[in-house]
Amino acid sequence: MTTTEGGGFTVSLENFEGPFDLLLGLISKREMDITEVALAAVTDEFIAYMRVDPDLSRTSEFLVVAATLLDMKARSLLPVEDEQLEADLEYLEARDLLFSRLLQYRAFKQVANIFGQLWEVNSGAHPRQAEMEPKFAALLPQLRWSTTPLDLAKIAAEVIFAAPPEVTTTHLHDPLVPVRPQAEYILKQLKVLGDASFEQLCADAPDVNTIVSRFLAILDLYREGAVSFKQEAPLAKLSIHWTGSDTIVADMRMEDEEDAVVAPL
Known part of the structure; x- marks a missing residue:
């Protein structure tokens, strides 16, 4: 087990060796059968990795993904009495739901990495606290305010004393x-x-x-x-x-x- 550059961990199985995210990508693209993945070995390696570098957020992410993979593997290993069972709509919807969870996990993780990079880039920026210099303030256009206090009072009255919307029940x-x-x-x-x-x-x-x-x-x-x-x-x-x-x-x-x-x- 080794740590990747992105802070993740790699898994070493009989039929796969590489980053954990790559393993998820192969499973989600159906390029690797979930029944061929030893989830117990993956879990053991992750526990060993957490002992070296504990992180609560990574642990919670792994639990969500591991539970999804376990559910997928259990469904794949269940005995099939009818050859046409895979064509059943409920089975297909359940299988696609599991794959969609993996895709959502990867999407949220990628977005989180983007936010992290933006935070690092912009963390050194600070807003201007001093007033604008007179020579620059003179370049600003003059504000033309045509609204009177009476106009503001009319707008406030329309908001405060507006009639409540009528909800009919004829459509029910x-x-x-x-x-x-x-x-x-x-x-x-x-x-x-x-x-x-x-x-x-x-x-x-x-x-x-x-x-x-x-x-x-x-x-x-x-x-x-x-x-x-x-x-x-x-x-x-x-x-x-x-x-x-x-x-x-x-x-x-x-x-x-x-x-x-x-x-x-």
Whole structure:
């Protein structure tokens, strides 16, 4: 273990030897597999480095990065039952979040170094305490002040006695969209088309509440055995197929409109 010029430390592993920041860069660029990094060895070297040059801020930075790397490695080593698990949206979002934490750490560290350099460069500068010499003061343009005390009083009165802003609540009460009429609309469309995607059934929906109401209507129709739907993968196209008959439609036990409405979003 040796100290780098930037005040960091280097790690020496079986498959990597160099500055710790370089190791983070390779992992964040996916040029090095996190499962091949011995985090225990990295931690031991950092503890030895801190014994020689203790620094609380560096210790806290290392703990954040080490916790992120440990979480990444644990996720990578977990057994995968389904080969398509990596395509799952939640898994991808969690993995990208871990990489974004590393990128944020590096960005904040670089900005901190820039501020430190600016502080060193400008720490010797001091503001002028003496008054300007008369020969330079004479070169300044004359100040022309046209505002009267009455103008200042009017401005102050507008600020002090201004009417409070009115906050209306009309936008919080959108009209309700009953589920039953939307179910009847979906049945009419499926009787003609046979198969339709959820996007097609909501193409003429005027607002979000209507879209939600039609989705609930599809669930009711599926429960009654009037339709079936298929979706190949999460967030993929949702296809609805008409499987019922006129008898099923006539015997459907839809809920009362008061209990089957969509609350405004």
